[in-house]
Amino acid sequence: MSLRQMQYLVTVVEQGSFTRAAELLHVTQSALSHQIKALERESGGPLLERLPRGVRLTPMGRAYFPHAELAVRSAAQARRAALATAGAESGELHIATVHAHAVGVLPEVCARWGREHGGVRLVLHEYATTEDLFAHMERGVADLAVGPRPEKWPGPVTVVGTEEMVMVLPPGDPLAGRAAVRIDEVADRPWVRCALEPVLAGRRWLDVECERAGFTPRTAVRTQHTSTAVRMAAAGVGVLITAAHELTGLDCTAVPTDPPWRREITAFSRVPPTGAAARFVTLLRETGVPGGGR
Amino acid sequence: MSLRQMQYLVTVVEQGSFTRAAELLHVTQSALSHQIKALERESGGPLLERLPRGVRLTPMGRAYFPHAELAVRSAAQARRAALATAGAESGELHIATVHAHAVGVLPEVCARWGREHGGVRLVLHEYATTEDLFAHMERGVADLAVGPRPEKWPGPVTVVGTEEMVMVLPPGDPLAGRAAVRIDEVADRPWVRCALEPVLAGRRWLDVECERAGFTPRTAVRTQHTSTAVRMAAAGVGVLITAAHELTGLDCTAVPTDPPWRREITAFSRVPPTGAAARFVTLLRETGVPGGGR
């Protein structure tokens, strides 16, 4: 029962095919067959169901797989952690994040990283929702995650900055130009909702605030990606509250809310960041993230 | 970079010595040296500091180690998960728990398990505190944990029962024989505190309740193990509130609190329990745990 066998299994399952997995792993399909068979022999039964078209996990495989995946990913992280501590001049740093942050706060950080730590390649894993991000971080896909503060996270969480939330309005909106807008002033408008809304104690922030203001937000449309939501709002579909920096380059109006809302951006990982990961956190705090480090 | 190498490293670090680790792993010390050296070569530098007396992790080793440990433990869990799903007639099921539960609720469950699933050996990992339990579960030491509901846990949590909390009094105490006792009736007494007190939203339950009752509990003694605390209380050192079933066989008086307190017993794991683990959860709910299944 070796790491290699698990790596092979994971790849075969991900690819749904021995042949494609073999190409990806740079071995022959025969080697895969042998190894998977050996793994199945040791595990006491078949893990994969060989279908005429591709493969699928057996019930036993489903019990086995998540652990194997975590083992494989942890091993990869171990290697990267060691390399990052050693040379700091080569290797990879895997960062997981949500799409909204990837387009918003990370580009500048990545640019500085490239100049200052050229040897360490950044590998970005972007997810559409925070749930996705957390789920994949738990499975160990990345060394470090950048995103909203996780509600439940068994590991170190560092606040690297805060974002100011603004209300997005189409160009020429009557409220445009105001210094700030109270939420009840738009109580009668439809809203653009997004999968990535900040959550507080299990409830969406906006719902809580609207309830306090005495109305229930009417949803015009619900999107996965924040960038989509922003364009909806800019087109006048409805009101959206989102982080200010996600609007750069768009033809729309943004007005701060009254009272001002802020949302934390955090970096979190399974173990205290060392080497490259630690430097990345420092860079995050120093660069580009409004309110960084507090 | 194989699992075996990581397994070797973990054992060497745990044992603090190549020689002892070699014995434990049933290989020669030479094999260990070779493998660790190979691992260090691939990792880009030494992971262990060779001291005249035993070994220690280098900074790089400290970055590497936790990931390696998780990889090793996950692999072991994968194997067990597969075997448990396969035969269900052999293998091991690793259960992590806190000492108080190990002596309180588990004996009966384990007895039934032995009769009904004799082939699957139970391996118990007992920890003194819930913090210890959670920390070790995160590192993947066991397939399933039994204990109080974890505050932050990234995985399935099942309530398997509730325990009634009672106030422990020495034999002949004036309050003994009462149907129930309010907490403010013992406001002037010293308390026996225990590391394993139920926690609610980050604060110890007892502190919250006493604050509500208008006093601050005065601590007579603080213990690690609940069983110690129970004996303290039975000896008249102070008042203790703990689960009723932890008193079986002791010469002391237990009086329910007014209002009644209950604490949940949960089973939690990293992935949905399958096979042996799933059956164990079922057994927990069916057996011996007051209020099981709700």
Place this chain on the structure above:
DNA sequence: CCCCACCATGAACGTTCTTCATGGCCTCCA
């Protein structure tokens, strides 16, 4: 000061993994 405990090293042997070559099976399509 010598001996013991402890880890490193090099060469030989046994095991394991990969490849090459080939075979079986199912599906799609003429």
Place this chain on the structure above:
DNA sequence: TGGAGGCCATGAAGAACGTTCATGGTGGGG
């Protein structure tokens, strides 16, 4: 319906890897 092609399995041979045996170096304690 029969052949072509995609897909995984299998068996044998060679390469790669891990283990052992034997031995060397180093520091601490009697």
